Amino acid sequence: MGFARTCSVALVGVEGVVVEVQADLEPGVAAFALVGLPDKSLVESRDRVRAAIVNSGETWPQKKLTVGLSPASVPKGGSGFDLAVACAVLAAGGRIAPKAIADLMMIGELGLDGRVRPVRGVLPAVLAASDAGYRHVVVPERTTAEASLVPGVSVLGIRSLRQLVAVLNDEPVPEEDEDGADADGRPDPMLAGLTVPGGGVGTGLATLGGGPSGPGGGEAGFQGGPDMADVAGQRVARLALEVAAAGGHHIYLKGPPGAGKTMLAERLPGILPPLTRQESLEVTAVHSVAGILPPGRPLVDTPPYCAPHHSATMPSLVGGGSGLPRPGAVSLAHRGVLFLDEAPEFSGQVLDALRQPLESGHVVVARAAGVMRLPARFMLVLAANPCPCGRYSMIAGGCDCSPTAIRRYQSRLSGPLLDRVDLRVEVEAVSRSDLIGHGAGESTAVIAARVGEARARAAARYRDTRWRANSEVPGHEMRTRWHVAPGALQAAERDMERGLLTARGLDRVLRVAWTLADLAGHPRPDAGDVLTALQLRTGISRGVAMAGGA
Secondary structure, three states: OEEEEEEEEEEEOOEEEEEEEEEEEEOOOOEEEEEOOEOHHHHOHHHHHHHHHHHOOOOOOOOEEEEEEEOOOOOEOOOOOHHHHHHHHHHHOOOOOHHHHOOOEEOOEEOOOOEEEOOOOHHHHHHHHHHOOOOEEEEEHHHHHHHOOOOOOEEEEEOEHHHHHHHHOOOOOOOOOOOOOOOOOOOOHHHHHHOOOOOOOOOOOOOOOOOOEOOOOEOOOOOOOOOHHHOOOOHHHHHHHHHHHHHOOOEEEEOOOOOOHHHHHHHHHHHOOOOOHHHHHHHHHHHHHHOOOOOOOOOOOOOOEEOOOOOOOHHHHHOEOOOOOEOOHHHHOOOOEEEEOOHHHOOHHHHHOOHHHHHHOEEEEEEOOEEEEEEOOOEEEEEEOOOOOOOOOOOOOOOOOOHHHHHHHHOOOOHHHHHOOOEEEEOOOOOHHHHHOOOOOOOHHHHHHHHHHHHHHHHHHOOOOOOOOHHHOOHHHHHHHOOOOOOOOHHHHHHHHOOOOOHHHHHHHHHHHHHHHHHHOOOOOOHHHHHHHHHHHHOOOOOOOOOOOO
């Protein structure tokens, strides 16, 4: 009779639950039972663990073996429990001292030869272990850098089960050859468990560029990041983009094809400030679980950019899938930019599903297998043509769309969704003088510096609160705690009385006005800041000069 226990982590979205792995050996017919609500991939660990132990030179116990995963009520899946199960079995059989593994957290998949393979979600798993009080974690060697991002946790990276047994028994550690990319340039097979096929296409940290550029739009090559200096003209749109970056505001770009809507959206991440340490951990955890964390880059420190195709389904956008839900595009864009090009071509139900995360900064996905809460505080960028043919707003454009077709096309973006968008900008067609005769506009670095200064002013204003950007402050708090200049809101109040603004719209105009004041260095918004914010939201000229960075 033998008993041993160790611990691992079950992931529910990006949140981890500590699971105690118990192994019990009893006299009887040799059998292996795995209990505790495992899924199919976890049930298969019985064969992987048995083969890994035998091929590591250890003896498989010829007794009745029961492995329990506690708490039994939490669904468990994936191959990350293999290492903990194998060590619990060896400790129950006397090969390892049970006390040596009782306070260890183990995460890793076992190959049939005993090698320890990396798995997705190591960072959120180690974070959960740290929160539960564990200070020693064993992970695959390839994910050591990711696990080491959590402070106060001692991380041991191993290549094989043989090495771990030797370390726990204070024996000489055997050398193991490191698998890697071969001379033919084939990818490292040991990294296969870290990525999901197709998971990085158009999502998360996907590389921008590579496509042809139109006269005033399209994609530009990604050489150290797209530069705002590449954008011809678009003075108002450039100002709106700077305001969006400075305050974390959502923006809607409407204009004819080739005007530069995609170019502007692609350059937005470049003018956003770098992620803080806490934000980097949040983003890295989501990308690790989703399987799109780039190998060799354990920490994501730049705002992500996610641009799904307009054929995206609701589960792919907000999260979901069979079994336990998986992160969607809104979570992959957490602390970054979610760009929906050709927005009217998206399903109406899919677009309206964005309304809740736009307000709350997170998304709750409920399925039969469980409920998952995922972070989703992103900046939404919508881009659309004015009509199906795209020439409605062009001078002598020759639009042949009927008024009914134009209204139907524009109504695909619902009023409640657009009411949550702070900035609505008409992107005009690029003129010949702007395209050929213009000098280089302000670069990304210059605009990013101004954005950083504005963000610093906002952070100083909110230093005693949980908010850091103007877009995060609730409307009631913004109205009652931070006051604008006397009489500055008169124009906004008149628009509200006329039905041009909703109560939510007034709050969003107030937030944008504070961002404009931060950019201008004003202590509080004046009437000019509010008028500019109204013009950027309604598109109605207010007689103010739209000073941009062109």
